[in-house]
Amino acid sequence: MTKDQKDNLFSLIKSLNKSEKRQFKLYVGRLDVNSDSKFLNLFNVLDKAKVYDEKEIIKSGVIKKQQLANVKAHLYKQILISLRLNPSHQNIRSQIREQLDFASILYHKGLYKQSLRILDKSKEVAIQHEEKNIAYEIVELEKVIESQYITRSIATRADELSIQAKELSQLNVISSKLSNLSLQLYSIILKSGYVKNQAESEKVTIYFQDRLPKYDFKSLGFREKLWLFKTHLWYSFLLQDFLNCYRYASKWVELFHENPKMISLNPVFFLKGNNYLLESMFFLQNKPKFQKALHQFEKIVSDASFPNDENVETLKFLYLNFHRINQHFIDGSFAEGLAIIPKIESNLKKYNSRIDAHHKMIFYYKFASLQFGAGNNKECVLYLDKIISNKTLAMREDLLCFARVLNLVAHYEAGLDYHLEVLLKTTYKFLIKMNDLHEVQKEMIKFIRGLQDIYPHDLKQAFRNLHKKLKTYEDHPYERRAFLYLDIISWLESKIENKPVAKIINDKYRAKIQ
Numbered sequence: 001m002t003k004d005q006k007d008n009l010f011s012l013i014k015s016l017n018k019s020e021k022r023q024f025k026l027y028v029g030r031l032d033v034n035s036d037s038k039f040l041n042l043f044n045v046l047d048k049a050k051v052y053d054e055k056e057i058i059k060s061g062v063i064k065k066q067q068l069a070n071v072k073a074h075l076y077k078q079i080l081i082s083l084r085l086n087p088s089h090q091n092i093r094s095q096i097r098e099q100l101d102f103a104s105i106l107y108h109k110g111l112y113k114q115s116l117r118i119l120d121k122s123k124e125v126a127i128q129h130e131e132k133n134i135a136y137e138i139v140e141l142e143k144v145i146e147s148q149y150i151t152r153s154i155a156t157r158a159d160e161l162s163i164q165a166k167e168l169s170q171l172n173v174i175s176s177k178l179s180n181l182s183l184q185l186y187s188i189i190l191k192s193g194y195v196k197n198q199a200e201s202e203k204v205t206i207y208f209q210d211r212l213p214k215y216d217f218k219s220l221g222f223r224e225k226l227w228l229f230k231t232h233l234w235y236s237f238l239l240q241d242f243l244n245c246y247r248y249a250s251k252w253v254e255l256f257h258e259n260p261k262m263i264s265l266n267p268v269f270f271l272k273g274n275n276y277l278l279e280s281m282f283f284l285q286n287k288p289k290f291q292k293a294l295h296q297f298e299k300i301v302s303d304a305s306f307p308n309d310e311n312v313e314t315l316k317f318l319y320l321n322f323h324r325i326n327q328h329f330i331d332g333s334f335a336e337g338l339a340i341i342p343k344i345e346s347n348l349k350k351y352n353s354r355i356d357a358h359h360k361m362i363f364y365y366k367f368a369s370l371q372f373g374a375g376n377n378k379e380c381v382l383y384l385d386k387i388i389s390n391k392t393l394a395m396r397e398d399l400l401c402f403a404r405v406l407n408l409v410a411h412y413e414a415g416l417d418y419h420l421e422v423l424l425k426t427t428y429k430f431l432i433k434m435n436d437l438h439e440v441q442k443e444m445i446k447f448i449r450g451l452q453d454i455y456p457h458d459l460k461q462a463f464r465n466l467h468k469k470l471k472t473y474e475d476h477p478y479e480r481r482a483f484l485y486l487d488i489i490s491w492l493e494s495k496i497e498n499k500p501v502a503k504i505i506n507d508k509y510r511a512k513i514q
Contacts, residue, residue, distance in 0.1 A: 009076045010052040011353065013043065015310065016079075021047065024082040038063050039075040092129045092265055096122050100138060112145050119145075129265055130223040132175070136168040171224055177213040178227035184211075185234035190358075193399070194240050196438065197478050201239060208235045222259050226252065226269060233276055240477065245280035253277050267307040268315060275319040282323070283484065287330045287509070294323050314354040317347060325366045332490075332505030334373030341367050361387045365403055369486070372406060373502050377414035381407065404430055405441055406486050408448050424449050440482035443469050460496060467492040 016024070028040050041062040049056065058065050084094070099122040106115035119138050126135035143161050185208070195201045212231070220228065229252040236244035252273035256263050263270045274297045281290045300306060301316050321344050328337030344363060348355065368383035384407045387400070404427045411419050428445055447466045454462050470489055473479035483489060487505060494501040 009072050010046055010049075012076065012079060013046050014353075020083060020086060023086050024079060027082040027085065028078065038067065038071050039078060042071055042075055043079075092125065093131060093134070096126050096129075096131055096134050099125075100134065100141070103138075103141065107141065107145060112148075116142060116145055130221055130262065132168050132172055132221070132223060136165065136172055139165045139168060171219075171221065174213050174215050174220070175224050175227055177211070178224065178231050181208070181211045182227055182231040182234055185231065185238060189234060189238055195238055195478065201478075204235070204238050222255065222262055225255055226266075229255065237276075240480070242280050242283040245276070246284060249273060249277035249280050264305075264307050267312050271301070271312065271315045271319055275322070278319075278323045278326070282326045282330065285330050285509075285512070287327060288513075290323075290327060290330065294320075294327065297323075310354065314351055317351055318355065318359055321347075322362070322366070325370065328370065329373070331509040332373065332502040334370050334502045337370045338374055338376075341370065357390070361390065362399065365399055368403070368406065368410075372410055372413075373505070375500060375502075377410045378416075380410040381414060381416070384410065401431060401441070402482070402486050405444055405482075408444070409486075409488075409491065412448055412451065420448065420451075438479055438482060440470060440473055440479055440488065444488065463492050463495045467496065 024043070025040075028037070042057070045057055045060050045062055046052070054068070057063065057068065063071055099118055103115045103118040103122065106112075106118065119142050123135050123138040123142075126132070126138060139161055143165065146157055146161060185204075188204070195204055208231075215224070215228070217225075229248045233245060233248040233252065236242070236248060253270075256266075256270050256273065274293075278290065278293055278297065281293060298320060301320070306312075321340070324340055325337060325344075328334055344367075348360065348363065364383045364386045368380045368387075371377070371380040371383065384403050387403045388407060408420070408423055408427055411417075411423060424445060431441060431445075443466060447462070451459075451462075467489065470492070474483060474489060487501070490504045490508070491501050493499075494504045497504070
């Protein structure tokens with residue numbers, strides 16, 4: 001057994017709560033023969049261990065080295081069976097699947113009418129809860145039983161099942177195509193971020209239109225509409241069309257409010273929909289609306305009736321805290337936002353095994369931006385170094401790019417001039433390698449590189465010149481993405497007017513809402 005598999009077993013055991021451990025021991029203990037079994041003894045050893053150490057396991061004497069791989073595999077399977085039986089892991093989906101298994105057993109025993117009775121009830125529940133893949137499986141088994149002409153069903157039964165199978169199959173195909181397209185668009189934005197030019201925009205549009213399946217909206221159910229809205233959302237994000245992002249994220253969330261029972265069955269999709277709604281509202285820079293939506297989101301997910309397993313708990317932590325930070329970028333209340341950093345950092349340790357490196361680095365970039373906005377440039381550099389020094393990081397290219405650009409600016413602001421020349425060279429090489437060197441970055445690097453040759457009394461004019469150049473890109477359909485991560489314009493205005501960058505951003509925000 002490979003090291004990863006061993007780690008997986010250890011991680012699984014460490015993920016169990018007290019109730020699940022008790023359930024496992026009761027499940028194993030139902031047979032006296034298991035009371036002193038090797039896999040149970042191994043479970044107890046791993047449960048007490050703080051780290052996985054194979055030598056210590058062998059040394060404990062509960063198992064021989066040559067037995068370890070097989071016992072571990074058996075233990076892993078027994079834990080999963082126990083978890084499946086745990087009431088906390090039961091939902092409509094698993095209940096339907098269980099009924100389908102029961103019906104299949106009855107069919108193989110020749111008890112056809114009993115099997116059909118269970119299948120008919122299960123199919124109704126599956127369709128009500130938009131579980132159309134399972135519903136299709138149920139219809140297919142019904143067809144197998146009916147085809148044996150043993151049940152003497154009504155004459156129209158064959159036609160009914162054939163029509164139902166066809167309808168379910170068509171909806172499943174639409175859902176599959178939409179979910180594939182949604183995943184492919186999401187993959188593009190994770191790797192490359194937003195489109196960078198007209199050619200990329202046209203390429204994504206053709207890709208989207210070619211793969212979008214034909215459909216009749218009135219015939220779509222909850223599941224198909226959900227994938228349709230997700231697909232349009234990712235397409236809009238790629239094009240930086242934030243009004244349409246808001247439109248489709250709103251449709252996504254409203255779909256759940258129109259079908260409240262789907263929230264408990266699909267809590268992850270509900271959480272993600274609210275996350276993208278808040279993200280699109282953030283890009284539209286409407287703080288009152290943003291805060292109202294954030295408050296409603298917090299209220300719903302903190303209610304006792306909202307589903308709460310480890311996965312849901314982790315996503316709640318990610319999305320709520322991302323947007324608790326984001327609200328301070330809208331109006332420049334950076335100093336106020338600093339208070340949230342220690343609490344999030346503490347919880348990052350708690351969720352360490354459940355949060356991937358990409359999301360951790362997003363937190364660090366947001367922390368760095370808060371520190372920069374508050375004027376704490378050395379603290380900003382410390383957080384950015386966590387991102388830049390991570391050579392194995394699988395993170396969006398645009399965030400890696402702007403982390404390095406912000407690092408240059410923060411070094412300059414912090415007076416760490418002795419690092420600038422080396423940083424300029426490494427940043428330039430990195431951007432060239434990424435093929436992501438846009439006009440905004442070019443102008444920024446050119447400016448910082450020339451700072452050492454500018455006399456102090458000419459500095460303000462140099463800031464004005466750069467400001468004039470960059471201002472032309474502020475509303476550019478592709479260059480404007482630079483300002484989504486780093487408000488260079490406001491930073492330059494702070495240097496020109498001798499005001500904190502937070503004051504500049506706050507003044508702009510107040511002027512906008514008046």
